[in-house]
Amino acid sequence: MLRHLMRSVIFAQPVQSSAVVVSVGARQLSTAATRQPTQQDKLVFYSEEEGYIRLSPFDPIEPVNLTVDKYVWRDFKKFEKDTATVCIVSGRQYTYAQLRDNSAAFAVRLQTKFKLGCGDIIAICLPNLPEYPIATLGAIEAGLTVTTVNPIYTAEEICRQLKLSDSKFVVTTTLGYGVIKEACELAQKNLPIAVIRSQPNEKLPAGAIDFFELISPRGVDYSQLKDYNLDPESVAFLPFSSGTTGFPKAVMLSHNNMTVNGEQMEIPFGFRQSGRQEVLPAVLPFFHIYGLNIVMLSKLSVGAKLVTLPQFRPDDLVKALSEHKSTMVNVVPPMALFMTNYPKLTQDMVSNLKYVFIGAAPTAESDIQRFLKKFPQTTFVQGFGMTETSPLVLLVPPKNVRLASTGAPVSSTEAKIIAIASECHKGLGPNTTGEICVRGPQIMKGYLNNDEANADIFLPNGWLRTGDVGHYDEDGYFYITDRIKELIKVKGFQVPPAELEGILREHPKILEAAVIPRPDEVAGELPRAVVVLREGTKATEEEIYNYVAERVAEYKRLDGGIVFTNEIPKSLTGKILRKQVREAYTS
Incomplete structure (x- = not known):
């Protein structure tokens, strides 16, 4: 591990002058001052080759080296009589x-x-x-x-x-x-x-x-x-992801990728050793990596009871939380807002609820505070990941007060910030904005049959570009502020603009099209199309909307609206200048 290789080089960078300030660990240090590094400092390492790297504050782990099925079933004799899954609608269940x-x-x-x-x-x-x-x-x-x-x-x-x-x-x-x-x-x-x-x-x-x-x-x-x-290094799952750009790609996740990520989730919370059966509503879709690994596989491996919801319906979620006495729930930001605002759901109804895990998109600190005011008995835990990372890479430790942070690297995982649009991939220091990159045992093997996409997302020495823009603070906790990738997040689902633009350009009346996100209080974002019609043609918003709606899933529909224009700003190479399009047509 790089952790061991870098011990000798921490604080070894040369002093240029007494006026230089180096951001390391818990606070900014003048190079003219000398003191013993703290334990927190030791989690931010520096080397001439790699720059600054944030290591994990959690205990390290080794791959379990089991296939996914053997990992899930290894302890099942301890809870074979317990309910494993139950349908909230039909009541159909299995021990x-x-x-x-x-x-x-x-x-x-x-x-x-x-x-x-x-x-x-x-x-x-x-x-x-x-x-x-x-x-x-x-x-x-x-x-x-x-x-x-x-x-x-x-x-x-x-x-x-x-x-x-x-x-x-x-x-x-x-x-x-x-x-x-x-x-x-x-x-x-x-x-x-x-x-x-x-x-x-x-x-x-x-x-x-x-x-x-x-x-x-x-x-x-x-x-x-x-x-x-x-x-265990062979491919177990092929979920599809848009990665940082473009059409969905097949992500090759090995057995070890999936099982080690289950252990990375387990270490901070100890569900396997808790002595009780955890109960949780399985409302996040299992076809998505968040629902597949964080909700389904990892929780079955510790003997939890999954209350399955085939679709999100408010009363079904309330029933799963209250009647089944759920001890935890995994949500995306719109679901957390629903729980906060839904009058039928009260604190007394979810007295057993201990943990609320949230991911898929950053959550405002004010929204978390309102949630905790309504449900003060819960521990609210943010995390960050991608399909390409099985998915978890950053996690806020339990009881941590950084409500706005997406966390620190999980066990045996490293993260760094690199300059955006630069050939230099050295890690930047604290409070410096750049692209978040990660590496660890949960990183995918690559995209299936897509060398171009692999070359785009992987950096030398095993680093993976997330496409997300952010920084980490003096204590090494990360904050996501924007994203390089143009994916639109609709209720946690990824909508690639390139896919919708390709469909729009197939319409006989459309010459050019750009798809941008429009902010939405409920969905987070909604796709909005900016369209240039061919000369001499006319089309209505309804016509364009229906054309796309017939060809895509519901969450990809142009519910953010359709704007007709005479020109879409592009670079000299013909690339859509999305920032300019967003500035002109988002409001």
Whole structure:
């Protein structure tokens, strides 16, 4: 680790003059003064090659070197009789013992009935249902790689993901079957599609496979399950992310990436050793890395009870928090604002709620204070991550008073600030604004079949560019103030402007288009289109809106409005000058 290599060079930079001030650790130090460095100082290191690097204040960890399924199941005997998942709508539930048996049965049938083998890709396109872990862990146990698909995607969006991932099998719902079937036809793939029926009276669509038959322990011979003895460094998941720019890309996350991130979340809180069963509403979608790893996989590994919400409905969340006596909840900023403002949710109803974890976008300190005023018994914990980092890289330690900070590097993780748009990648000192870069064992293997994107996001020596602009203070805690990447964050979901601009330019009446974020109190941001029409044509906002809405998921729709203009500002090389567009058309 760099931590050991740099011990000899801390404070070793040469003194230029007595007037120079060097920002190191807890406070600014005049180079004319001498004193013993504090423990906090030792977490900010300097070297001539790398500059300033912020190390983790948390205990270091080693990779567990287990595949994801073995990591989740390693302690399940301790809580096999406990409820693992329960649906807030139907009440359908599974104990840990049932979850384990059903997952293994699914793994056997994927191998024997469908002849899927090591490294084949399975696409899971589901809302948050109690069967989601069964599909995921069963596929992983069968030696497959899982790509998670947003169930509200259009057929065109799903088609793109099926083709890029080269999926061989799909799991979806009765309602989603038609879209999946259309996506397969567009991709020219004749894939087996297993369907989960959420209600007993739902009919199995013609041509679909009954998922419940595939996971039933009846008649299954578990001895037929082939253990490929996978290398934990092999790819376990292929979630899709827009990275710092452009169309969604397949992110290769290894078993070790995922499991070490579970441990990085566990170390500060000790859920595994708490002696109680944690209970949490699983409202953040499992297809998103935040819901997949931080909510689902890491919490199943410690025996938690997941109350699954297939969609966000206020009364369902209140029911999950109150009736199920939730001890923690993972949210994005709009959900935290909802909890603060929703009159039906009171402090007395959530007396068991201890931890509130928030991520996906920065949260204003004033909003956190209002939340804590309503729910003073809770510990509010901010974190930061990306799909490319499995996702957690920064975390505010429990009981920390820095409400506006996104935290310090998690265990065995390093972070630094580099100058924006510079060839120099040396880390800058405290209170200096730049791009946040991170490295650690949770960093992805790379984007699948995309050398150009990999070259853009990776820096020498294992550093990954986040595309986010920020700084760290004298104590080494990071603050995100802006972002380089042009992604629009709608309720925590990433909307790449390039994707919407490509769709807009396909409209026969549109010559040019730029998509920018419009601030919104509820969603955080909404996509707004700035459009130049072709000469001699006319179009209405409704026409353009509907054209895009038919081709994208709901959260990508142009709900921020459509503005018609004569010209979009561009650089000499033809690149859209987004800052100028935002300044002109955001209000």
